Each structure stands twice: as structure tokens, then as C-alpha cells.
Amino acid sequence: MKSVQFRDGKAVHVVKRFSCDEWVELVTAYLESDLDEPTRCLFEEHLAGCEHCGHYLHQFRVTVTALGTLRPESLPGDMRDRLLSAFRDRRASRVEERRSS
Amino acid sequence: MSWMSRMPDREEAIVESFTGSRLPPDDVVVAALRAGDETMFAALLDTWSRGMLWLARSHVSTNDSAEEVVQDTWLAVIRGIDGFEGRSSVKTWVYRILVNTARKRGVRENRTVPWSSAFEQREEPAVDRSCFQSVNDPFPGHWKNVPAAWSTPEGEVLAAEVRDLIAEALAELPPRQRAVITLRDVEGCSSEEVCEILEISAANQRVLLHRARVAVRGRLEDYFETARRSA
Numbered sequence: 001m002k003s004v005q006f007r008d009g010k011a012v013h014v015v016k017r018f019s020c021d022e023w024v025e026l027v028t029a030y031l032e033s034d035l036d037e038p039t040r041c042l043f044e045e046h047l048a049g050c051e052h053c054g055h056y057l058h059q060f061r062v063t064v065t066a067l068g069t070l071r072p073e074s075l076p077g078d079m080r081d082r083l084l085s086a087f088r089d090r091r092a093s094r095v096e097e098r099r100s101s
Numbered sequence: 102m103s104w105m106s107r108m109p110d111r112e113e114a115i116v117e118s119f120t121g122s123r124l125p126p127d128d129v130v131v132a133a134l135r136a137g138d139e140t141m142f143a144a145l146l147d148t149w150s151r152g153m154l155w156l157a158r159s160h161v162s163t164n165d166s167a168e169e170v171v172q173d174t175w176l177a178v179i180r181g182i183d184g185f186e187g188r189s190s191v192k193t194w195v196y197r198i199l200v201n202t203a204r205k206r207g208v209r210e211n212r213t214v215p216w217s218s219a220f221e222q223r224e225e226p227a228v229d230r231s232c233f234q235s236v237n238d239p240f241p242g243h244w245k246n247v248p249a250a251w252s253t254p255e256g257e258v259l260a261a262e263v264r265d266l267i268a269e270a271l272a273e274l275p276p277r278q279r280a281v282i283t284l285r286d287v288e289g290c291s292s293e294e295v296c297e298i299l300e301i302s303a304a305n306q307r308v309l310l311h312r313a314r315v316a317v318r319g320r321l322e323d324y325f326e327t328a329r330r331s332a
Contacts (some may be wrong), residue, residue: 019242021233025226028311032292034303055248059325062251063318067286070264075150079168083175084143090179091137 018046023053027060124148127191134182146175149192152288153199156298159276160203162210170206174199189297192290196298227308227315251325263324270320274313281306282313 018026023046029035030043047053075083124130124144133141150171157167157174177198185194234240271279271287280299284290290298296306 019233020244021226021228021230021242024228024315025311028307028314032307034307052244052247055250059248059251059318059322060314063314063321064286066263066267066321067282067317068289070267070287075146075154075171076168079172080143080146083146083172083179084139086176087142087179088137088139091134091139094137094183 017042020046020050020053023047023050024056027057031060031064127187130191131182131185131187142179145195149195149288152283153196155271155283156196156199156280157203159280160200160207162207166206166210167203170199170203173202177202190294193294193297196284196294200298200300227312229319248322249326249329252329263321266320266324267317270317274316278309278313278316281309282317285310286314 023043026035026039026043030040035043047057125133130141130145134145153171153174154167157170158164161167161170174195178195181198185191189197232245234243234245238245271283274282281295284295284298285292292303292306292310295301296303299306301309
């Protein structure tokens with residue numbers, strides 16, 4: 001499918017094999033490097049000609065990065081204490097076993 | 102404790118130097134756990150427990166059950182660390198124990214989630230069709246409301262407000278999507294690790310991840326749109 005896009009104020013012809021609604025479904029596969037070569041080329045061609053999808057990709061990347069900034073949520077305090085003391089007891093007895101053998 | 106004071110300086114330095122999710126390499130972690138390094142054990146607890154709780158929650162019926170699953174998992178880790186053979190990463194090993202513990206418990210609670218079969222049939226698109234022009238519009242398949250440029254650079258540290266919003270969005274996801282996106286994007290597991298932990302195919306992993314990311318992006322879009330209009 002050929003369509004006309006406006007870039008830098010000029011109308012340019014681009015081959016757009018994907019429509020935007022098809023393109024968005026491939027974003028994760030693209031970011032995972034899971035697209036085969038011809039599909040990746042078509043994906044990037046669409047991207048080069050479509051500012052809106054460019055924004056979408058940026059938004060997607062911002063989202064993924066933001067997810068990585070969430071702070072760890074720890075266990076309820078008493079459980080954390082119980083587990084630490086279980087670890088301490090177990091390891092101390094193992095070290096004791098090794099020392100006496 | 103005398104055995105702790107004999108720990109080599111190198112390991113102490115490594116334990117002090119990591120923060121948040123930046124754990125040292127597996128061989129260092131395993132050696133430290135076997136030597137009884139409580140700081141290292143605490144670091145694992147604090148780094149992985151959130152992902153573990155969320156993952157457990159997708160197999161059992163209550164938050165209390167999920168917490169017990171996580172506790173039982175850590176107790177199994179304490180018992181099993183001497184026998185750990187390194188056939189997978191430590192993280193995958195711990196999460197596999199969690200999934201098995203959670204499944205057993207889910208069976209007891211009569212709450213079996215048919216993970217693999219539930220993955221297969223989702224063929225419909227992840228992004229809402231109403232975002233795009235329909236066949237009766239001038240440009241079918243093109244954006245109806247075009248995505249705006251977000252001013253936020255990818256690497257920028259986000260406001261606490263945004264983090265709260267993301268946490269809310271995650272909490273609203275279907276359990277399987279939440280499990281995958283939490284492991285991948287929040288906990289930083291590789292796709293191979295997630296497939297191994299959840300015993301799902303690479304294609305299923307990708308579909309669930311895509312759906313979950315689309316949903317979270319949608320929540321952030323509302324936030325950035327409001328911020329943009331009021332700027």
C-alpha cells in the first residue's frame with residue numbers, strides 16, 4: 001500500500017505495508033528483537049514514515065524504563081525477621097557441623 | 102559472630118557495594134549464603150520478595166496465602182542452598198521453588214489456574230481498536246487520536262506520583278500479565294528466565310508482556326496528557 005506522508009513540510013511517498021493498528025501489535029516483538037528480517041525492515045520503514053508511531057514507540061520505551069524504577073516492596077516486618085532468624089539458625093548449625101566433622 | 106568476622110574482605114565489599122536490584126554474580130551469592138552471610142540473604146529477600154508475592158498471588162486465593170507461599174519458599178531455599186547445583190540461575194531456582202509451592206497450595210485451595218491453556222487463545226489485538234480509524238473513516242487503520250510526544254526522556258527518574266500510578270496499573274492487570282511484566286520489566290528477568298519460571302512458550306511470554314505494557318502505557322498516557330494540557 002502506498003500512501004503520502006508529510007515530512008519536513010514535503011509530501012513524500014512511502015511504502016507502508018503495515019497500517020498503524022497492525023504496527024502497534026509488533027512493538028514488543030521489535031523491542032525483543034523477535035521479528036524476522038523482512039518484518040523488521042517493514043516495521044522500521046513504517047516507523048521512519050510515521051511520526052505518530054514514533055511517538056508511540058518512545059512512550060512504550062518510557063513505560064518500560066519507568067517499570068524498572070519501581071522500588072522493591074519488602075515482606076511484612078515480622079516475616080522478614082522470622083526468615084532471617086531461620087537463616088541464622090540453619091547456617092550456624094551447618095557451620096557447627098562442618099567444624100566438628 | 103566469629104565466623105562472620107572471618108569473611109573475606111572481598112565479599113564484604115561486594116555486599117556493601119550493591120543497592121536495590123543489583124545483586125552480585127551467582128557464584129558470589131551462593132558462596133555467601135553457604136557461608137551464612139545474613140546480609141546477602143536479606144538482600145535477596147528484599148530484592149525478590151515483591152515479584153514472588155505477586156507471582157504467588159496469581160496461583161492462590163488470598164494475600165495471606167501468598168505470603169505463606171513466599172515464606173515456605175524462602176525456608177526451602179535455606180534448606181536447599183547447600184544442594185544447589187547451578188543448573189539454572191539462583192533467581193530461576195528460587196522462583197521455580199515458588200511456583201511449585203504456589204501450585205501445590207492452589208490445588209489444596211481448589212484454585213487451579215490453567216496457565217498454559219489460558220495463554221493460547223488470545224488472538225485479538227492488545228491495543229484498543231477505538232484508537233484507530235475504522236473502515237468508514239478517511240484513513241482506516243491509522244491513528245484516530247494521535248499519540249502525543251511525551252516530554253520525558255527515557256532514562257529520566259520519574260516522580261513518585263508516576264510510580265504510584267504504575268503500581269496501581271500493575272495491580273489491575275490480569276494475574277498472568279502481571280506475573281510476566283513484573284518478572285520482566287520490574288524485576289529485570291530475561292525472557293528465557295520468565296519462560297522457565299512460568300513454564301510458558303516464548304510466544305506466550307511475548308503476548309502477555311505486550312498486553313501488559315500496552316495497559317500500563319495507557320495509564321501513563323492519561324497522566325502525561327493531563328500534565329501536558331495544564332502546562
